[in-house]
Amino acid sequence: MNDLNRTQLILLVLLVSFFTSLVTGIVTATLVTQAPSPITQTVSRVIEKVISLPPSQPSEPKQDSKPTTIIVTQEDMIIKMVEDSSSAVVSVVATKDLPVIEQYFVNPFENDEFFKNFFPSDVFPQFEIPQYRQKGTEKTKVSSGTGFFVSEDGFLLTNRHVVADKEAEYSIVMNDGRKYPAQVLARDTFQDIAILKIDSSEEKFNFISLGDSDGIKIGQTVVAIGNTLGEFQNTVSVGIVSGLNRNIEASDSQGNKEQLNGFIQTDAAVNPGNSGGPLFNLKGQVVGINTAIAQGAENVGFALPVNFAKKGLADVKEFGDIKYAYLGVRYRAVDSFDYGIVLVEGDNGEPAIMKGSPAEKAGLQSGDVILDFGGIRIGKENPLNILVGGRRVGEVVMLKVARGEEIMDIPVTLDEMPKTL
Template sequence: MNTRQLLKGCVAAAFTLVAASAPVMAQVEATQQDYQVVQSLQRVFESVAEKVKPAVVNISTVSEIKFKHPPIPPQFRDFFHQFGIPFPFPNFPDSFQTRALGSGFIVKVKDGWAYILTNNHVVAHAKKIRVKLSDGTVYRAKVVGTDPKTDVALIKIHVGNKKVPVLQLGDSDKIKVGEFVIAVGNPYGLNWTVTHGIISAKGRHGLGLNPIEDFIQTDAAINPGNSGGPLCDIHGRVIGINTAIVRNAQGLGFAVPINIAKKVMEDLLKYGKVIRGWLGVYIEDISGELAQKFGVKEGVLVTKVMPGSPAEKGGLKSGDIIVEFNGKPVKNVADLQLKVINTKPGTKVKITVIRDGERKTLTVKIGQMPGSQQLASADLLSKYGFSVQKLTPELREKLGLPKWIKTGLVVTEVKPGSPADDAGLQEGDVIVKAGTTPRNMRPVKSVDDLLAVLRKGGDSGALLKVIRGEGVIYVVLNPQE
């Protein structure tokens, strides 16, 4: 008898033994109460779907990528002419368009405008944004503002007197792992798809998706096209914005907590920029050995304090272990970062540290994160498609500008196909005056001066006085349609 025959005999004997010893299973029948429980849960999902779907929108974007002719040195161009080949190449394409789909949801209606939350990556670099409502109507959307750090964007459509549904925003700080959730979106263009699952985890960070991460993890089915759609609780309240998935994996979806998105939205509407708190320290998580030595369970180690920062002014020192922020425990680096950036600049907070084995509480006045203004400028200027830099004496000399031009903004980048490109702005142009009409034009001394004019101009745009080389031109800059 060979090995295979022996194995077959053993398996057969085992099955015979199990069959002989196993009790006879009675037929299972569900009771009426069992059906009522399942039907109750089913009605909850049906109710949420009916409540949420009308406020979810389909977002389609068109982006244009422009080509430049290949940079070939002049000495090599004769080669093409010898063979009768014209240069630049006449058939070389100037541009091509890309299209993308995403989701969003209506959160506010004011003065005839419906405001929609979505992901930044859904609308970033889009030349045209169209929004389709659940009733089939389509609108051209405008970008109110974006925040690449959290991947949140706010857009708006003009609906006039039309009544459109608005979703209620929940509190993502109160959600718990294991709770049922419902996701609604447009995966692969399959409009208003509803899926459900549970909250698998909270506070996911270190994924490398966004500079600021505090994701809700869910196993509700999320696919390409779901980005920007709502993740809701069983009451239909939005607790997150579906943002990312892990490729080639199942049940691994991530959403931006709605409390983070709410702050971004409120800042964009109120200030036109995202304002974040700043402490000014380099920090790292405490290892198990360090925690044992210092006698702490949680906290972060301060490795360096920036000179002149709020932390230095408040008395923080390198080697301190931050264990509490305004009375709340500090778990890790990501936890402290979120606590700080969500604190309004100018707020005085109590920070508890362990220093030389002793517990010490310091009062620190939170500052504004450096670069917030530059980020805000990028958010507002992005819909015009250009970047600027304040004119300095070095730049004035480099550009060969007359000495009488002492203030202005130098255009450092113009995106192909953007409103700035359409208006004729070029890199190296110097914006010296701006206004909404020729009569109210004023000198531009800072980025704030330009931003104020652009905000005031709104949909009607702005008039710019520009120095280009030795000449002066006027440019009418209109926002993205």
């Protein structure tokens, strides 16, 4: 009896173990089936929900919508930007009335009867001598560059050197071939900027938004559009910002030289004819005006920061011309620091503070050290003349000034530069 009980007990234990394993397997399988998706799937669903398109007809029964993944590449952004902006980029063409010269031939023996008869022109044309004379004048294209619309009512920006010839007539050639006469409203004396206008009250022009050139970064992608070589209109090139605050010396075809400060360096291809054209960021905003290239080097171009042009454009729209602010001081760099300027007399004893100037009205004194202008530290990358030139007449600017052991903030109201300076 004891043996039978032992056998039954063993069978009972085995049966219990079997059923326990079976139930555990079923429960485990059920829990695994109901377990959350892996974290990658969860993240995927969150993204899909964010970018899924809403149902087109809210009244229809709710259905499971398939997630829509939208990928925007840099190439897509550039294509879109060019499509939106290309019609606002134009060619600026200069024409002049130039003499038409014609060639004609004369018999050198015209006044000598003997030789004239002996060597008649119809028999000996090789003896005739070529001569030249003017036959009226003809409008002739003498140069071309690039410009771009900055308002729907026909205001344009370009480089000053594109419209430097005051005797020439200027016209705007659109991307679709349409042509308009243009008036040069202003040529900036201190920056390579000019402002043009098309008088066409019946038409509104596509224009480009001006970005903030102070916010650009080295390495960011930029796009240049221009009238390359004066022949290939609206040529597009892509590159990056290679450097900032570049100071260069530029020269024109006549050998005239000009110091340019604070420029953007880019490796986007900039060629003759691109001058005055826009340099875009990928948002389609203009951050620079293509101005110069380094001779003898490849992919080294320079663009004027567009913020330099904003003040002049605002002046022209308000006053009809560019007004220049001035502070009215003479100065030199501070030797003991890498920033700041000290107010000193001129070489011939001229006062450090000009009489009646904003500096005099603000109480500045000879020997004062101006450390920053409007919150910007004065130095090689931010010279005082550029900082003042970027401000409008009537603006109040805070100067940080060191006088002896004292550091003080002095507000100054900028006046218009006198014509005699």
